[in-house]
Amino acid sequence: MASIKDVAKLAGVGIGTASRVLNNHPNVSDATRTKVLEAIKKLDFVPSEAARNLKLKTSQEVALLIPSTMHPYLSKIAYHVEEELFKYGYKMMLCNNHAHVDKELSYLTMLRRNKIAGIIGITYNDIESFIQADIPMVSIDRNVGASIPCVAADNFEGGRIACRELIAKGCSQLAFLGDLTSTKSEVKQRQKGFVYEASLHGLDVFSFSDIEKEDIHDNFAYIESFLDATTDIDGVFCISDLLAASFIKLARRRGRLVPQDLKVIGFDGIQDTTFFHPVLSTIKQPVDEICRVAVELLIRKMDEPDFTADIIHIPVTYIEGETT
């Protein structure tokens, strides 16, 4: 009996592409679709989940390791990854790890035992050593290792865009407000891009994440000390929308109004409506495209275990809100 591999071979395309045609995925050219459909007809190929399971010796299930679906950015990731996997006939196991390494490891143990077909992970823990090469994995937002393809928003370019937008609005005293925790994540590139673009304009950036703040343990105190240190700034780029929103609230309490006294740009694009104010000016992450590419990479990695790739960056867009 013909397999999808035979179909792909005859059509001269990858298995991922053949699978997309089978699942009526829109992102296939007409020429490719025709070639695959002809191969299917010629080989009398009948898709069968049972046959595929038997062949792959794994379940038709992919695990999504994610800190928490409570966060709006991450709940969108869960939505789009599930949608993309479904197109390829895969189900998704949702593993909230709450950024706790023990729950994450416990899940990874489960996954090994259950012969999961693959893993898509957003993880901020050091789990490299635990990830077995025999489970295909793709990472989102963090470069975990060379054998694990990674896809992320173009965070560096996002930082550059934010800087240009603030300058275009007349800002010249720039500051970057980062996270409390430092990670190896790609997210760090937002700051680098912002600082780089400012340097091209001959401007310095007051970067708060560089400061020693060992005695600060909550966002509130963190932002307050940032406000203490930045009485003369007029443009702030925040590493996330939620941080931007809390910063704007605390600045207002001190009589520093946004956008009149201070212009603020966030990152993520978590607001789906304009019902709630302030509507943030922000760098929007292309969540749907990130997930589409992540699933595509995973399908390829399942087919070619030795496949490696440099990190893939997906373009971001600037959304003008009420805070610039």
Added chain:
Amino acid sequence: MASIKDVAKLAGVGIGTASRVLNNHPNVSDATRTKVLEAIKKLDFVPSEAARNLKLKTSQEVALLIPSTMHPYLSKIAYHVEEELFKYGYKMMLCNNHAHVDKELSYLTMLRRNKIAGIIGITYNDIESFIQADIPMVSIDRNVGASIPCVAADNFEGGRIACRELIAKGCSQLAFLGDLTSTKSEVKQRQKGFVYEASLHGLDVFSFSDIEKEDIHDNFAYIESFLDATTDIDGVFCISDLLAASFIKLARRRGRLVPQDLKVIGFDGIQDTTFFHPVLSTIKQPVDEICRVAVELLIRKMDEPDFTADIIHIPVTYIEGETT
């Protein structure tokens, strides 16, 4: 070798309770915990996933059928159901069905083939006939059938509370703003509770969901026609927070300000911060408790296939925001 069933029997408790003790679940009395721990010791019981799998002849996996994790209420459901299932050693397969009956049926077919251990569903489709009695299922928010236990927020009481709060704020011209689509869902009880409470105070309610609006296909036009019909109201209860937020925005365009001219209460409690305005006055759904009970019912249903229960209502709370 002793099983958890033996432990439960010796301790004189249900399997669900014994499992909760094993997983250090907080919601167990000290007396019960002691009894179970003594039974475990006496029987030299060692928990084993492999043994349990073999015994149950199913995977240790539960499917969550849910319209979409893009909606903030539903993404919280996904978070808490996963967390509760993990305590019992179960993994969660996330199935966004987008309220499309074909994707839902496709998932149900998959689930049958894969011997899923159980299903927790939030579904607005007519899938009763498709749900096999041999897969234990629990429903959230919708009473699907007598053999399928259901848990929901106390929507009726929520409607009553909203009515009392509006009256306490001086409102006497009340209106209810419902959904465009009618479903068999428990959510309908919000309107019933609101109207019932108003009647106790001798007040009528203008209920918009009763009106013929066959020619209206989007929320925007729907709310505009509601505004046309309700120029003299002073208190509105909206069936959801998102509807309340869009209603407030459109009312403002007509110069009808909230809360000055009109007081508005929503339902759900989707705002986790007070960073974005208006902060809605709302009836908050007890999502964590709904999910805890749903998983508890499912564990019981797995143990006792004939178990039936009347719908379980979880108390709601009123959150005072800026819109009343």
